[in-house]
Amino acid sequence: MTTPACWKQSSIGSPLEGRWKRSVLGDDSSSGPLGSDGHVLLLPASESERRARVVEWVRRGLERSEKVIYAEFDAGSAQPWLSNALGESGVDITAPGARGRLVVLPPAEFYAPGEQVDVVERALGEGYPAVRVAAEVSTASGRLAEGTYQAYEREVEKLCRTRPVSALCQYDRKATLGSQLAEAAAIHYDGVRDTLLQTSATVNGVALAGQVDASNARLLDAALRVAAASCAASLELDVAGLAFLDAAGCRVLLRVADELRARRARLVVVSPQPPVVRTLSVLELDRVPHIEVRERGPGP
């Protein structure tokens, strides 16, 4: 994991720490094998999935004693569903000590230029070790003009790079296609989250968890395009968490490998699970000269 050390600060003795400890220990898998931090793109297939992912994200922040900021266009209705959903998952945000931890902001107070920096600095000034943002960014509703959302994303990306900030940006899956998908995947350097797939940046490349199939191969392509353009001699694709890879996904890997070959670099597929090994082998990706499949073994 590449989470900078400053984000891993232990929580400052909070009264809520014990309360959430159990869920941290018992339920850590719910946050996925990948670090949830950084600038992450969420492409949910449905409203219920969006809400579930947001709850997971918010809850993880609360468990880490971070300040959590939630921004939704319809901020009035956001407060009740989020509180209820958190309550259902055992997190009482009205409990003493929890107050002020989670803030739901209306659009005017969060999306306007310069607002994000202010909000983050204010929270850090209050003594929180980190700030976690979950914001609806989708332009599908037309509520964020194109220029505004791009400026917003650049600002948030800068914050994620320079301050202890994690941001989950929610896009409408159906409306985010083509060049917009590529653009969105490119700016969310730390990963994308699809219904089936999570990507996250690692030291030497990208880690994948979940499943790659024809429904999200384009998303993978967009995410890997950025990583391939910026890697050195090889791009390491850690697929230990990948349970399924289909022919459409293999096509993406072949394209990425071609792009890498042009730059005299290569693709290293690390720790594939048996079903993925099978597909790679039948489709002979393991025989492509500029692709190396490194099966699980004693690490360096």
Add this chain to the structure above:
Amino acid sequence: MTGGFRHQAVLYGSVDELATAVTPLLHDTLSLRDSTVLVVTSSANAEAMRGELGELADHLEWLDPASGNSSPAVRFDTLLRSLADRSDGNRRAHIVHEEAPGEDYPGKLREYLRYEAVTNVVFAAFRTPVLCLWDRRRYSQGVLDAVRRTHPELVQDGHPARSPSYAEPEHYLAESARTLELASPEMTEVWHELTALTALAGLRQSLQHWARGWGMGAEPSEDLVTAAHEVAANGLEHGAAPVWVRAWREREGLVCEVGDGGSGPIDPLAGYRRPAAGQARGRGLWLARQLADLVEVSTHPPGTRIRLHFAHRPGT
């Protein structure tokens, strides 16, 4: 015999007849420099041929037929690989093979004959003669007719002659799909209707549960899931939605069938050819064919259906 692709069949009625037909051809090949003859046949036939060929037999390379469990697709690819390993700019291999299943496996036999047709497309790239041995005593007239339709040349008394009923591979395959009537199962255990690629994950999950539930091992279950997924994905991307998938059990194993509302022409060679390195598409059906034990394509009304058969392989 000079270099170049030839696809010939010997329809023999006795071991003597086989030896008479094959010996002169092999003499020709072995007189060429840098030539290998690969013989793939049952051990019983290999024994008989050895006897008939005498010293010549020592110059042949005898390969065991691919494992009895493997599908026609895997057998075909294994042979192709054996050939590729022995062919380069100068060396050439001559293939003599006899691996067809008997008529007690009609589905596999039909598929084997389709691969005989595909041979005319795929092996042509190797400029290699392929000689197929068919025992007339084992097969009915219909099967022997199909052998004549899938081989451009027939060998009689050691002399090759053009097969008058030879059909172009695309034509043979399209006709095979058009005329194949698939009996419907009595009961379907899994049924999915898909309209979008995002529904594929649910299909995979339910097929996985189903296959494991019938005691299939982890790996064979994954093969079934991947193969059915690829065919369904292909239908969603190139066919007419909605795509439906149904699955049921048969005596020998599990069956998945994928269909769509379309009845238009499909590429008869889809999935039969190993995808080239730089090829953008066409990997999904190849993958499905390699993973399933048998694939049957029917374009017979009411619509296009692709049926995948999987032998029951319990977990270890």
